[in-house]
Amino acid sequence: MALTEYRYSDVIHRCFRCGYCKFPTSFIEVNNCPAYARYRLESYSTGGRLWLIRAWLNDELDWSEHLGEIVYSCAACKNCAEQCPLPFSDDIVDMIVAAKGAMVERGSVPSAVKEFLENVDRQGNPYGTARSKRGEWMEGTGIQEYDGQEFLYYVGCVGSYDTRAQQVARALGRVLQKGGVSFGVLGDRENCDGNDVGKLGEEGLFEALAEENIRQFKDLGVSKIVTLSPHAFNAIKNDYPRLDGTFEVRHYSQLLRDLVRAGKLDVSSGFKAKVTYHDPCFLGRWNAEYEAPRDVLRAVPGVELVEMERHRADALCCGGGGGNFYTDFLGGSEDSPSRIRVRDACATGASIVATACPNCLTMLEDAVKAEGLDDRLKVMDISEIVGEACQARGS
Amino acid sequence: MDSICQSLAEIVGEGHVSNRPEELYIYSRDLGTAEPHLPRYVVAPRTTEEVQQVVKLANREKIPVVPLGGGLTLAGLVMPLRGGIVLDMKRMDSILEVNERARYALVEAGVSQGKLVAYLNTHHPTLVHSEPGAPGQATVAGNVAIHGQGDLAQPYGFNSDMVNGLEVVLPTGEVCRIGSCSLAQQWFTQHPLPDLGLFLGWCGTTGVITKVSLRLFPRKRIRDMGMFVLEDGDLVPDILYRISHTEMAGDLIAWSQELPVTVSGLHNISIFISGDSEEELELKRKLIRVGILGEYIHSGVGGLVGLSANVRPRLPRRPPVSTIQDIKKGGGFEYVGAIMPVDTYPECCRRGAEISARHNIAYTLLGRVIGRSHAMMFSWSYVFNRADEDSVREAREALYESDDLALELGGIPWKPGVYGQQAVMERMDPNTLSLMKKVKKLLDPNGIMNPGNWEVS
Amino acid sequence: MDIVVAVKQVPDTSEVVDVVEIDGSGKDIERGTLVSRINEWDEYALEEALQWKQKLGGTVTAVTVGPGEWDDTLRRALAMGADRAIRVDEDATVIDCSAAARTLAALIGRLPHDLVMFGAQSEDFGSAQLGPMVAEMLGIPHAALVVRLQVEEGEAHVERELEGGARDLYTLRLPALLTIQTGINRPRYVSFSSVRKAREKELSVMSLDELGLPPQALTPAVELARLELAPAGKGAVLISGAAEEAAARLATILREAGVI
């Protein structure tokens, strides 16, 4: 693709590289862009990335594995979009995704990205684990396959395959059961939601996945969907409709809030701990849902909710977005965003960092180990906290 | 990786050095109109010791070293004109000490203006520093290295006059402390020691600043602003003089711009005031509104917006610069700032508008008062389209003409690019010039520090 | 430069996909749950062919002997940049290497071929036989396990991989056949849309008959008696438990064994 064919050819040169994209609103740290935080070189800031993309499309710069890594190190966390003062701020992430798309079309992507996409294409998940093992997480939970229940509980790849995230998938299942929610899952029939595939620039594969899912949902008569992952939530809510797939989709934190408020979920057993909450980008900045998870936590007796200095729209991404939980271009350093984030969490004095995204959960948990904070900080999903709080006494 | 890259990696760690095309491309380019120059290496140090080792290596190998902060001078002052190492200082961003009683902050060179503002807001709400109105990633050290000014310029002068002490790595690798810090861990003053002001305003050509102690000032609880609008620019110097006489104003800025058309041809004087109480604020308002502007208003010269208890202006969260630059939808913006006598304001405006017209760029003219009308920083701003070569050239020519204009009117281009530097030195007294040369030669025998800038031929 | 690349489709039985079962016949695996992919070595062969086409011009033709499903792999080859693809319609899973070689030799013999490329081996059976057999049948020189290739003036300069990282250097006169080892290049990513676009490209199917081969050309000389699941994991003492616990125990074991 030449610059002229690039969707944002008339905009991309308008980035002044003033650098707001690196900061949170308060300017307190320059490292609120996860990729810039990790590498601290201008090439990895959003502005630098845009200039490099333009140079590449303009044939001023050849493609290289390194250029690929720079572009793909963008976790699509949207901090830049939040902070950029210019009129095209809403398009910044799309500009980068479109550049990834150009790389995909040229067939030149970093090997980890190639692997991610080929695995999803073949096995319906980035890990390349067999499709036929997708449902294994639910063994012994009594969770039923979807068959006309009110809700389809869509688990997603991480919750289905990652051993730690599987615990969360089960925990949420139990909570929904306790809340008397009528729901079912797809088990082995579930397929990748495609959110991160799209953010990796593989638009064709994303659409194929989305269309396949939409067809399946419709065939099964699904109308309401509750997702474990904000990534799936984002795709189904914001991208599926343009492919003629409109469903009433909610992130589970929103559903749990309603259940608690309606008194359908008895959390009176409580959960005694000082808890800080990490905003997942695809719930927060992408879908402006900052309160539901906090409301749920506040509703649990014994939870003392404290905020990190950077939170809500200013939250630092865990570095797992845009496929990076797998491709891991931001890992392997004490400057890795996930490690900065758990240090932020520790600074609040909380003993629990709660989140509402299996990607964030696994990223932060690895970071806690790497930082050697195991004994001070525990990473939990909100569904797990609620799960403990609604251990109905007696039964 | 060549051997020098290898040794650089051993100093700062492999992840913080690069000689790959992508990094070299980015660090070869300035935000303004300057032509790109490729560095050989990009290095991001974390400590003074690392800077020291890098500089020693460079001095031994005779490789240029260009210290880079926020990279927002727009005049290409941090471009590797002779290749070599670009030293990205932004990893050195710890705020080391804020002394509330002595009102100063000791910061590492990479600390951004934004971070210092935010830090003071949260931890020392009674203190402020003079914020230069550049995007937040501009660094404190970079700003004093170019004799920057900020929003406290009218009461307190240049930011570089607010420096209590410096830590500098000399071009030959010695770490040197200037001010009370050279005696003990005391960063509260530069005086009364013999003057060693060899680093401020030198744009990194005499050493790498690694620490700065900067004066802080009382932060008033409430801020307010007003804008006096008039047509006759010739009156502006007089008005500025009289407002500064009251000693009630903070930042004082006179400006005039072509767009939007509704303000075209007008001159605006932005008057910022602050106070700890409504009473204090109202007193200041009165002294300026009634005492000074009243008669101008009555004689119908101009009108005042704000500066009254019942009108609350919205103070911008961000400096306007980053949005102004996009008027041409071309991402390019550069200005010539010059330190001028306040009396030249009308002429600066007239001639500036002519330059803009010649190069068909809407004019944006601004004068910020420094001290009690002792001087003003007058800026001629030009936007351009980064994607359009002609547009870039037009802007570049306009900038050159503005440098010449500043000098012609008896002013001095501030943080000029190479063209302006040469123009300044051509007019400079030969003895002064040779003193500059001696100082540079003494400190930087191998000429490795940001070569190409302020070079006395 | 006309290049023919032979490819095959294999079930994905890589490390993380471990659901392999023997089917009722005892002579094949249960393919139901397995997904297919292009043989990894063939992907490198295709990439190499395409890069030389890019440099020298000419055509790249992808060929295979296999059932209809294998068109997926040919389409992938077309998406990568091959100009045309030909499939000889036979169930490759039941024929042996010599039969497959005979068929491919007959096909390739009819195509313009300055260079013929095979993957050095297949992921599923790993016989590493096909290429050299076809070369011998076509009567053209060959080199197996090629890790480096330079083509100029009707000659191919190749490096063959030997044990221990050593290499033999040969010059082959074209036409010649090479079997390609992994790592010789970085195979490009094949985007979903390029596969879609490749649908317009020519994919032809041929029968043995059209190749002038009698059915008995496929009689295997090597007969598969039966398949057995390999005994897995019996050797190692498996340390169970969560990461934390398992790692701790391993550390202790290593210490007690005095290896650290």
Add this chain to the structure above:
Amino acid sequence: MAEILVVAEHRDGKPADVSLEMLSTGRRLADQAGCGLLAVVVTSDVSAFAPRLARWADSVLAVKTGKPEHSLAEPYQKALASVIRERKPNLVLLGHSSFAMDLAPALAVDVGAPLATDCTNIAMENGAITVTRSIYNGKVNALYSFAPCETVILTGRPGVFPVEEGRGKGIVEEIDLPVHEEAEYKRFEGCSEPEASEVDITKADVLVAVGRGVKEKGNLQLAEDLARALGGVLACSRPVVDYGWLPSGHQVGLSGKTVRPRLYLALGISGAFQHMVGLRGSKMIVAINKDEKAPIFTDADYGIVGDVLEIVPVLTKHILEPRR
């Protein structure tokens, strides 16, 4: 059965290990069938090889050739084809080496004999030969038999067949065959030795080896930290070199180096034989792999089934601070 023929491959003046493995196997089968064992070597230095081979073989055919000093497929193919046509051995054995991968298939076509490569077992029941091959990433074993024919050609997987020192005294016969070293259509231009690397993994006491399972170059750091904690060095399997994550000097296996460390810690390595043959000499093999069915667990002494990226950092921690 009339005769078994073993093709002796050599390099740097030494017979290849795998050839000795095949000679021993040939000996065993010959004794079992009560037939003769013939070894064939093509070399410029007959005296260097023939006597050694004669310890297993009843007779050794040494084909004299000029350069080069190691085995090339072309001269062998010509020599062997004529020997096979003339003596019609029932069984021809080669090691499944790079050399044989180049030679055996062409030879099989040349003499019209069935070929089974990379055999892990070779059995003979009343004259009939059956072989076992390991397929589908070592997850399945396939048993093969052969249609009745004069000669069957087999190549045996290196490191699988035991070597028993030969005790015999075979006769050595130097024959002169028209050997084309220089076919004008294929010129041998010499050979290059493996590029030297900064670390010599063959001398290391502890090796931490990484494979596909580490997923991304960035993750090598984890393995490197562990290696440092163990006072060892980093090794790897083929894909890691193919991806350009590590220089080839770190590669263990058939096309890499052969190592004999006290501890071989394999991270995310499935254990394909091409890799495993390189570490047979290891005192202790420990494997960490997601896939409980990965072949590596067959050869490993200890194993953890789990995510390398999850376990390695924790393991490093425990190595560094032993709990008292």
